Amino acid sequence: MAKPISYTKAQNDADDVLIEMVEPSFHAKGSESPKGLYLEGAGTNKKIDYVLVYERCEEKENKDDQTKEKATKLEEMRNAFEASLESSGLIIEHQERISPQDPKTKRHFVLLHAPWDVLAKRAEAMRLKVPFQENDILFKSWMDKRFGKERMQSLRQRNPLLVHDPTLKDKGNYFMANFKQESLTKFVNHQNKETFFDNVDRVYIVQQICYSARFAEGRRSVGLKKLIYEGAYQAGYPLHDGPVHLEPKKSPQMSDNDCTVTGPSLEECLNSSRTEPSRIT
Numbered sequence: 382m383a384k385p386i387s388y389t390k391a392q393n394d395a396d397d398v399l400i401e402m403v404e405p406s407f408h409a410k411g412s413e414s415p416k417g418l419y420l421e422g423a424g425t426n427k428k429i430d431y432v433l434v435y436e437r438c439e440e441k442e443n444k445d446d447q448t449k450e451k452a453t454k455l456e457e458m459r460n461a462f463e464a465s466l467e468s469s470g471l472i473i474e475h476q477e478r479i480s481p482q483d484p485k486t487k488r489h490f491v492l493l494h495a496p497w498d499v500l501a502k503r504a505e506a507m508r509l510k511v512p513f514q515e516n517d518i519l520f521k522s523w524m525d526k527r528f529g530k531e532r533m534q535s536l537r538q539r540n541p542l543l544v545h546d547p548t549l550k551d552k553g554n555y556f557m558a559n560f561k562q563e564s565l566t567k568f569v570n571h572q573n574k575e576t577f578f579d580n581v582d583r584v585y586i587v588q589q590i591c592y593s594a595r596f597a598e599g600r601r602s603v604g605l606k607k608l609i610y611e612g613a614y615q616a617g618y619p620l621h622d623g624p625v626h627l628e629p630k631k632s633p634q635m636s637d638n639d640c641t642v643t644g645p646s647l648e649e650c651l652n653s654s655r656t657e658p659s660r661i662t
Contacts, residue, residue: 428584430494432491458608470496475489511569513569593603
């Protein structure tokens with residue numbers, strides 16, 4: 382399955398403000414507690430699937446006529462793009478925060494959520510594969526027959542090319558089939574539409590909508606990556622699942638050392654298909 386990707390525009394100008402990983406998560410209005418992974422105004426069951434970010438500074442935008450005209454043009458592009466997303470069925474919520482680097486700059490977050498109807502329609506068009514029955518077929522290799530099942534299991538546990546990470550959720554072993562709405566009841570976990578599609582599938586579907594949404598007339602006036610290139614948005618990324626409650630007076634942090642320690646190992650890279658099987662044909 383295609384992995385979700387975060388795009389940010391590289392900035393070399395010292396006046397530009399970079400989007401940082403250390404900024405706290407979204408907070409409820411008038412509260413210091415983390416808001417979490419769900420939309421605030423649309424209900425607690427609407428998960429934030431994707432986030433778009435842009436910044437505005439009225440002082441800089443009104444510096445001269447040329448700068449003001451450019452800011453107006455970017456705002457029109459954002460409005461047209463978000464209108465196109467809404468016409469595609471996405472639910473949009475806006476939040477803004479004061480930039481910690483510059484109190485005169487407002488950082489705007491555009492939170493996107495894909496309802497079930499949108500996910501189902503896109504998944505069927507993309508021929509997304511979903512599990513429909515647990516795989517109960519057991520294959521016995523010639524090595525199992527020759528050396529015994531218990532001895533081979535012991536050897537596999539010492540295999541450096543296999544992922545031995547207890548934090549990785551077991552995906553299970555299922556027979557897969559292309560998703561079809563008319564056959565929904567035949568698929569695993571069809572009773573719960575909120576969790577039927579996993580997070581990676583949801584993000585991928587929303588990304589494809591963002592990449593194909595139009596913001597102006599013309600052959601090249603399409604897609605989020607074009608808007609980031611033009612400067613209408615600074616970044617687009619999915620949120621990562623994890624604890625949303627922090628200890629008092631402690632904020633999320635990520636140092637270079639953390640990146641080195643928690644980065645994927647060789648065995649995880651080689652066996653990524655075991656934890657996230659391909660579902661698109």
